[in-house]
Amino acid sequence: MNFAKSLMLGGAALLVATAGAQAADLPLKAKAVEYVKVCSLYGAGFYYIPGTDTCIKLGGYIRAEYAFNAGGMTETPSWNGSAGQGNRLANNTIYRSRADLNIDTRTATEYGVVRTYFDSVFTWTTGSDTVANGSLGVYFAFVQFAGFTFGKAVSQFSTPWHGSPGNITSNLLGGDDTSTGVNQVSYTAEFGNGVSASISLEDQSGYRWAQGNSGANISLLNVTAGNGSQSSWLSGLGSYTGNSYSAGTSIPDIVGKVRVDQAWGLFQVSAAAHQIRASYYNPANEWSDHPGDKWGYAVLAALSLKNLPTGPGDSINLDATYADGAIRYVIGGTSPNYFSIFGNNADAGAYQTLGLGTAVDGVFVNTGGIETTKAWGIRGAFNHNWNPNWATSIFGSYSSVDFGSTGGALYTAGLRAQAGAGNTIAGNPNFNIAQIGTRTSWTPVKNLTFSGEVMWTRLDQNYSGFTGSVSPGGTKPTTVYQFKDQDTVVGAVRVQRTF
Structure with a gap:
C-alpha cells in the first residue's frame, strides 16, 4: 500500500515537473505592436509612416454636381460656342x-519641415467623357523645403480663396484664380506676427495664356x-483661325506678394511681371518677321474680414486687380477669353442680336508693334452662417477690358473687314462683364454638404x-445681325463628401 502510494505521488510529481518544463519552453506573449502611431506635430489626421519619422495624411472628397443652362463645367455661363449661340447642339444640363485624393507628408529636419503634397482628381463630365x-x-505636386516651394502649387499672386470668395462656380471673373496650381520656384519668408513675403518664378503656360477654343493660346x-x-x-x-500669333514662353512670370494674417482677417498685395511675345506676323512663315517683345504687369490688393457682428463664422472676402498686357490676371481661372452671345431681341432688319468680347494681352498689325490691352476687376462675397448647418453667400464681380485708342481702332478695322459688305458697325472692342449670384449650403452631418447656386452674367x-x-x-444662318448687350443665367447643385 505504501509502495503504491509512493508510486502515485512520484508519478504526479514527474507530471507536474514535465508540464512546468514544457511551459517554460513556450514563448512569452508578444507585446502589442503599434503599427500606426498618431503624429500630433502637424494637426489632426497625421500618422507616422511605420519605421520612419515622416508623418502622412490622406484626404480628399467625392463630389457630384449638376449645372443648368450652362456652357460647361464648372458652372460655366452660356457665353460662347454652341451654348452662346443657344442652339440645340449644346448640353444645357x-x-x-x-x-x-491628396497626400500630405511632413518630416522635421534641422532646416525645418520638409513637406511634399500631391492632389489629383478623377473626373467624368457630360460631353467630355464617354461611357x-x-x-x-x-x-498639385510640390516639395517645400527651407522656405522654398518647387513644383505645381497655387500661384503666389493668388488670394487664399482664389476665384471663389463665396461661390462654387469656377467662372467668377474679375481677378486671378490658380486653384489647380501653376509650376513654380518660389521662396516665402516668415517675419512673425502673421507677416510673410514671397517671390516666385512661375510658368506662363496654362493659366497665364489667354484661352481660346479648345485651350488655344490667343494671348496676341x-x-x-x-x-x-x-x-x-x-x-x-x-483673327485666330488655328495658327497662334503668340510665341512660346521665354521668361517665366515674376511674382511677388506680401501678406498679413491676423485674427481679424487678412490683407494682401501682389504684383507680377509678364513677358509678351508674338510668334510671327504670319505664324506659318518665320520670314514674315515679328513685333518686338514687351512686358506686361498686374497688381492686386485683397482683404478678408472675419469675426463679423453678423454671426459666428461670417466673413467678407474682397480682391481688386489691375493689369496691362497681362489679361489673365483679371479674366482668369478656367474661364475662356472670348465671348459671343446671341439673343432674340433684334430690331427690324436683323435676324438676331450679338454681343462680342475678346480679352487678349495685346494686338498688332503687319510691320507694327504690340498694343497692350488693359483690364481691371473687382470681386467679393459676404458669407453668412444661419446656424451650424445652414449658410448663404452673396457674391459678385465686375470686369472691364480696354484696348486703348490705337489698339481699339486696329481691332475694329479687322472686324469691319470680316463683317460683310454694307455693315454699319460703330464703337470699339472694349467691354465689361458684371456678375452677381448667391449660394446656399446645407451640412446635415460633418463633411457632407449640399449646395445650390445661381449666377447672372x-x-x-x-x-x-x-x-x-x-x-x-x-x-447660324448667313444673314444680318445686330450688336447688343447680352445676359445669361446659370445654376448648379453640388453634393460633396469630404474625408
Whole structure:
C-alpha cells in the first residue's frame, strides 16, 4: 500500500515537473505592436509612416454636381460656342462626378519641415467623357523645403480663396484664380506676427495664356484687315483661325506678394511681371518677321474680414486687380477669353442680336508693334452662417477690358473687314462683364454638404449697328445681325463628401 502510494505521488510529481518544463519552453506573449502611431506635430489626421519619422495624411472628397443652362463645367455661363449661340447642339444640363485624393507628408529636419503634397482628381463630365472612361487631373505636386516651394502649387499672386470668395462656380471673373496650381520656384519668408513675403518664378503656360477654343493660346492677335474669317471674328476669337500669333514662353512670370494674417482677417498685395511675345506676323512663315517683345504687369490688393457682428463664422472676402498686357490676371481661372452671345431681341432688319468680347494681352498689325490691352476687376462675397448647418453667400464681380485708342481702332478695322459688305458697325472692342449670384449650403452631418447656386452674367459690349450678310459659324444662318448687350443665367447643385 505504501509502495503504491509512493508510486502515485512520484508519478504526479514527474507530471507536474514535465508540464512546468514544457511551459517554460513556450514563448512569452508578444507585446502589442503599434503599427500606426498618431503624429500630433502637424494637426489632426497625421500618422507616422511605420519605421520612419515622416508623418502622412490622406484626404480628399467625392463630389457630384449638376449645372443648368450652362456652357460647361464648372458652372460655366452660356457665353460662347454652341451654348452662346443657344442652339440645340449644346448640353444645357451637364453632370459631373469627381473623386479627389491628396497626400500630405511632413518630416522635421534641422532646416525645418520638409513637406511634399500631391492632389489629383478623377473626373467624368457630360460631353467630355464617354461611357466608362474619364479624365485624370493633377492639381498639385510640390516639395517645400527651407522656405522654398518647387513644383505645381497655387500661384503666389493668388488670394487664399482664389476665384471663389463665396461661390462654387469656377467662372467668377474679375481677378486671378490658380486653384489647380501653376509650376513654380518660389521662396516665402516668415517675419512673425502673421507677416510673410514671397517671390516666385512661375510658368506662363496654362493659366497665364489667354484661352481660346479648345485651350488655344490667343494671348496676341494680328488684327490686320483680312486676317481671320467671319466665323472667327463673330465668335470672339478675332483673327485666330488655328495658327497662334503668340510665341512660346521665354521668361517665366515674376511674382511677388506680401501678406498679413491676423485674427481679424487678412490683407494682401501682389504684383507680377509678364513677358509678351508674338510668334510671327504670319505664324506659318518665320520670314514674315515679328513685333518686338514687351512686358506686361498686374497688381492686386485683397482683404478678408472675419469675426463679423453678423454671426459666428461670417466673413467678407474682397480682391481688386489691375493689369496691362497681362489679361489673365483679371479674366482668369478656367474661364475662356472670348465671348459671343446671341439673343432674340433684334430690331427690324436683323435676324438676331450679338454681343462680342475678346480679352487678349495685346494686338498688332503687319510691320507694327504690340498694343497692350488693359483690364481691371473687382470681386467679393459676404458669407453668412444661419446656424451650424445652414449658410448663404452673396457674391459678385465686375470686369472691364480696354484696348486703348490705337489698339481699339486696329481691332475694329479687322472686324469691319470680316463683317460683310454694307455693315454699319460703330464703337470699339472694349467691354465689361458684371456678375452677381448667391449660394446656399446645407451640412446635415460633418463633411457632407449640399449646395445650390445661381449666377447672372451680363456682357456689356461697346459695338452698335448691324453686320452685313455674314456667316457666324456653328448653326447660324448667313444673314444680318445686330450688336447688343447680352445676359445669361446659370445654376448648379453640388453634393460633396469630404474625408
